[in-house]
Amino acid sequence: MGYSSEFLQLLHRRNAETHASHLMPHLRPGMRVLDFGCGPGTITVGLARAIAPGEIHGIDMEASQIELAKAAAASGGHDNASFQVGNVYELPFEDGSFDAAHCHAVLMHVPETQRALLEVKRVLKPGGIISAREMIASASFSEPMGETTDQAWATFIKLLAANQGHPEMGKQLKSRLLQAGFTDVRATGSFDYFSSAEDIAFLHAFICDWFFMPQVVAAATQYGLATHEQFEQWRAEMDEWKEMPGAVGGLAFGEAIAVKP
Numbered sequence: 001m002g003y004s005s006e007f008l009q010l011l012h013r014r015n016a017e018t019h020a021s022h023l024m025p026h027l028r029p030g031m032r033v034l035d036f037g038c039g040p041g042t043i044t045v046g047l048a049r050a051i052a053p054g055e056i057h058g059i060d061m062e063a064s065q066i067e068l069a070k071a072a073a074a075s076g077g078h079d080n081a082s083f084q085v086g087n088v089y090e091l092p093f094e095d096g097s098f099d100a101a102h103c104h105a106v107l108m109h110v111p112e113t114q115r116a117l118l119e120v121k122r123v124l125k126p127g128g129i130i131s132a133r134e135m136i137a138s139a140s141f142s143e144p145m146g147e148t149t150d151q152a153w154a155t156f157i158k159l160l161a162a163n164q165g166h167p168e169m170g171k172q173l174k175s176r177l178l179q180a181g182f183t184d185v186r187a188t189g190s191f192d193y194f195s196s197a198e199d200i201a202f203l204h205a206f207i208c209d210w211f212f213m214p215q216v217v218a219a220a221t222q223y224g225l226a227t228h229e230q231f232e233q234w235r236a237e238m239d240e241w242k243e244m245p246g247a248v249g250g251l252a253f254g255e256a257i258a259v260k261p
């Protein structure tokens with residue numbers, strides 16, 4: 001989904017308490033934790049607080065995100081958090097190095113799910129836990145819908161898939177984790193829900209700035225997923241949605257915790 005300032009605003013609304021609430025009860029002071037695909041580190045710093053004086057290591061394949069994460073940790077005084085550029089396919093850590101591994105909205109973008117999960121399993125200690133929260137794009141919505149808004153959501157899903165992503169990863173976590181040899185899988189679901197005037201204004205601005213940005217429109221039209229006219233219609237429907245008193249929006253996620261035997 002890129003690293004635009006609009007997309008980063010969405011990531012900056014995330015924190016460990018709200019977006020890793022399924023993991024927090026499993027964390028203990030002194031644990032050694034990996035956050036793979038940590039992005040700007042907004043969730044990582046909350047995990048760092050929960051496991052201090054243990055260490056958290058954030059990795060991301062994008063250098064700009066690692067710089068943001070380092071700055072977030074420094075400004076919050078989280079000296080138990082360190083960050084480096086790296087790929088989840090080849091983690092720069094020894095076997096059995098971590099008590100827990102966390103990711104949020106990452107596996108949905110990683111083409112080879114099993115390769116990634118097996119590599120994370122390698123760096124976990126026996127008995128260590130993996131935690132993931134990933135989008136269920138088909139269960140996400142804006143309501144009330146305009147006449148063709150459903151097509152806009154369908155195009156978003158197709159765009160993720162066309163980029164070798166997994167738009168439904170949130171509901172596939174349990175099977176993927178079992179397939180990779182994890183046990184004791186506990187799968188749950190939740191929404192990032194938008195209802196207040198401020199939330200709706202934010203989601204509207206995010207969708208308009210991201211989904212309607214020239215690169216996204218160009219990709220969708222090049223893949224033959226949508227026309228410029230459709231994007232114009234969707235934009236008009238989103239503008240109407242923002243003004244509706246009953247406007248709500250939801251991004252659906254599945255979460256799972258599992259154990260390395």
Ligand SMILES: C[S@@+](CC[C@H](N)C(=O)[O-])C[C@H]1O[C@@H](n2cnc3c(N)ncnc32)[C@H](O)[C@@H]1O
Nearest residue numbers: 011037038039060061062086087088104105106
């Ligand atoms: C949607 S962002 C989520 C960031 C953060 N976890 C959050 O939820 O705020 C996905 C992140 O995963 C990273 N990523 C994608 N594929 C990766 C890979 N193979 N190895 C490491 N990082 C990856 C991206 O660079 C991006 O920063």
